[in-house]
Amino acid sequence: MTKLNVNRIVNDGSEKTDTSGVRKITELNVSQTKAMFIYVAQKVIESKPYLTEIDSAIGDGDHGIGMSIGFKKAIENMEQKEISTINDVFKIIGMSMISSMGGASGIIFGTMFVGGVKDLEAKTTLDLKTLTTIFENSLKSIKTRGKADLGDKTMIDSFQPAVEALKNSNELIAGIKEAADRARTGVEKTKAYTAKFGRAKALGERVIGHQDPGATSVWIIFDSMTQWIERNL
Amino acid sequence: MKKVVNSIESVISEMVEGVIDAYGDFYKKTETNNGLVLKQKKDKVGILIGGGSGHEPLFFGFVGEGLADGVAIGNVFAAPTPDTVLEVTKAIDSGKGVLYLYGNYAGDVLNFDMAAELTEMEGIKTKTVLITDDVASAPKKSKHERRGIAGNVFVFKIVGAASDEGLSLEEVARIASKANDHTGSIGVALSPGSIPGEEKPTFTLGEDEIEFGMGIHGEPGVKRTQMMSADELTDEMLDLLINDMELTEKDEVCVLINGLGSTTLLELFIVNRRVSEILNQKGIEIFDTDVNSYCTTQEMGGFSITLMKLDKELRKYYEAPAYSPYYVKK
Known part of the structure; x- marks a missing residue:
């Protein structure tokens, strides 16, 4: 596995000091965004046994394997390919997942990244507005492709609340933290739902009490974004 | 595994x-x-x-x-x-x-x-x-x-x-x-298969338990019950299939008895013997039979019965x- 020395990344993003004297990060540059998502990828890969366990309860147990394959490929490509914009980071992650994972998760999680930058003008900084726009658009793409909505026991149950949290925030870091919290709540809510899609659908009422693996992955993604920010900014 | x-x-x-x-x-x-x-x-x-x-x-x-x-x-x-x-x-x-x-x-x-x-x-x-x-x-x-x-x-x-x-x-x-x-299948699971690299099997069934209609990835089926004889199993499955496909006397079908991985040909032929017997009794004509393990799930135990109801066009392409x-x- 690729080892990344996260401490190496220095804070060269935009900083502002508010009236109370507390420094405030309002945006990440391209290399910070890339470093953050490499960290996210590593965290998802580390979660493989946990995701496998959750998925074995209601699916066929391959979600952790798939996510790990996809994010390994994403790290590989992020390190090898030329990245000059925020768009590149999201596109490379999404395309890596779509072209390596297979299964439903490959398309859905690939779309979570690539779907949001499809029609986005080239950006070299990731501020709250850009991040919100990206994930808002990808949420739309996922809904179109997967035909799922809130309450269907899918990743949308944590992704949509996370996107809402970003929309209602007025500050990048607080927004990402709030998104992670809301995603976590969304994961908890999936325990009460029956599934409308995939193999869990066939289990009917038997899936009640179990959380959705895809929703869990979304939470891990936002949670590790938060972790990276806390450690590096 | x-x-x-x-x-x-x-x-x-x-x-x-x-x-x-x-x-x-x-x-x-x-x-x-x-x-x-x-x-x-x-x-x-x-x-x-x-x-x-x-x-x-x-x-x-x-x-x-x-x-x-x-x-x-x-x-x-x-x-x-x-x-x-x-x-x-x-x-x-x-x-x-x-x-x-x-x-x-x-x-x-x-x-x-x-x-x-x-x-x-x-x-x-x-x-x-x-x-x-x-x-x-x-x-x-x-x-x-x-x-x-x-x-x-x-x-x-x-x-x-x-x-x-x-x-x-x-x-x-x-x-x-x-x-x-024109094609319908029904399966029964006896034991699970496992994904390479995974320690746990794809589902669990008691030593003496079977599940009718369980999917090839362990998707839950229609009924979990005690193990039974080959004929009893076959009768239950065929009954479900014939009803679903609304097959009647004089219909002509192709039969596939498919092993899911670890169920042996010896067992599959015992099933086929009963399938032929029942179809004959009902006056459903068997155009062709295939007994094989084509659609498997690793070492999963069990089998499925598939029938395809033929008409003139389908028969021509089947032949x-x-x-x-x-x-x-x-």
């Missing part, structure tokens, strides 16, 4: 290499992804099949003469990527379009649909027919929601013959839908010769 593998990451690519080593005069691997195509490209509508691995000889074993032209191979129990489907599509398209033919699973639909969008941009016409033969996976009124299992084999056979006749993409798709509508290293029809 002990598995004869090297590393988990390489199981599929190494399997494909091994297939080429054995049948390289017949199959050729696509350049980048895990796709296999017939070495001799044909000037006709291309038939592209595929799905997750772990069910061998499905799916690659049904690429052959009078069968499919190419297969997109996914990871174990995971749909193939759009890139793989796209690459195979390009390899088999002769300008007459390509039919995507695969079992109805969410992951497969998402990946094949994305591939269809990509191929359209490249100017290749595709159509999709989903195979939905598993009668236990959804009620009859929701036939389109059912999953695809061993019935794949009959549909591939019919469609391969139809495309060989030089029919148009629309016509081949019509026949594919018809073959699917056409076909050959692959895993399927022969003379």
Whole structure:
């Protein structure tokens, strides 16, 4: 596995000091965004046994394997390919997942990244507005492709609340933290739902009490974004 | 679970290499992804099949003469990527379009649909027919929601013959839908299979328990019960299948008794003996019977019964010769 020395990344993003004297990060540059998502990828890969366990309860147990394959490929490509914009980071992650994972998760999680930058003008900084726009658009793409909505026991149950949290925030870091919290709540809510899609659908009422693996992955993604920010900014 | 593998990451690519080593005069691997195509490209509508691995000889074993032209191979129990489907599509398209033919699973639909969008941009016409033969996976009124299992084999056979006749993409798709509508399967699970690299099996069943209608990935079935004799099992399953397909006296069917992995031919023939007996009693004519393990789930125990109700058109295509290293029809 690729080892990344996260401490190496220095804070060269935009900083502002508010009236109370507390420094405030309002945006990440391209290399910070890339470093953050490499960290996210590593965290998802580390979660493989946990995701496998959750998925074995209601699916066929391959979600952790798939996510790990996809994010390994994403790290590989992020390190090898030329990245000059925020768009590149999201596109490379999404395309890596779509072209390596297979299964439903490959398309859905690939779309979570690539779907949001499809029609986005080239950006070299990731501020709250850009991040919100990206994930808002990808949420739309996922809904179109997967035909799922809130309450269907899918990743949308944590992704949509996370996107809402970003929309209602007025500050990048607080927004990402709030998104992670809301995603976590969304994961908890999936325990009460029956599934409308995939193999869990066939289990009917038997899936009640179990959380959705895809929703869990979304939470891990936002949670590790938060972790990276806390450690590096 | 002990598995004869090297590393988990390489199981599929190494399997494909091994297939080429054995049948390289017949199959050729696509350049980048895990796709296999017939070495001799044909000037006709291309038939592209595929799905997750772990069910061998499905799916690659049904690429052959009078069968499919190419297969997109996914990871174990995971749909193939759009890139793989796209690459195979390009390899088999002769300008007459390509039919995507695969079992109805969410992951497969998402990946094949994305591939269809990509191929359209490249100017290749595709159509999709989903195979939905598993009668236990959804009620009859929701036939389109059912999953695809061993019935794949009959549909591939019919469609391969139809495309060989030089029919148009629309016509081949019509026949594919018809073959699917005429095909029903019901399975019973005795013991689970396991994914290479996973310690836990895909589901658990008590030592003396079985589950009717359980899917090939361990999707829950219609009834969990105590183990019973071969005849009792067969009677229950056939009863369900005949009712669902509304078969009556004088109907003519093809029969497939399919082992799920570890159930032996010895056992499958005992099942077949009973299937023949019941069909004969009911006056349902058996046109042809196949007893084999085509659609497996690793070392899963159990079997499925598939019936395809024939009419004149389907009979003609069923009778056409076909050959692959895993399927022969003379």
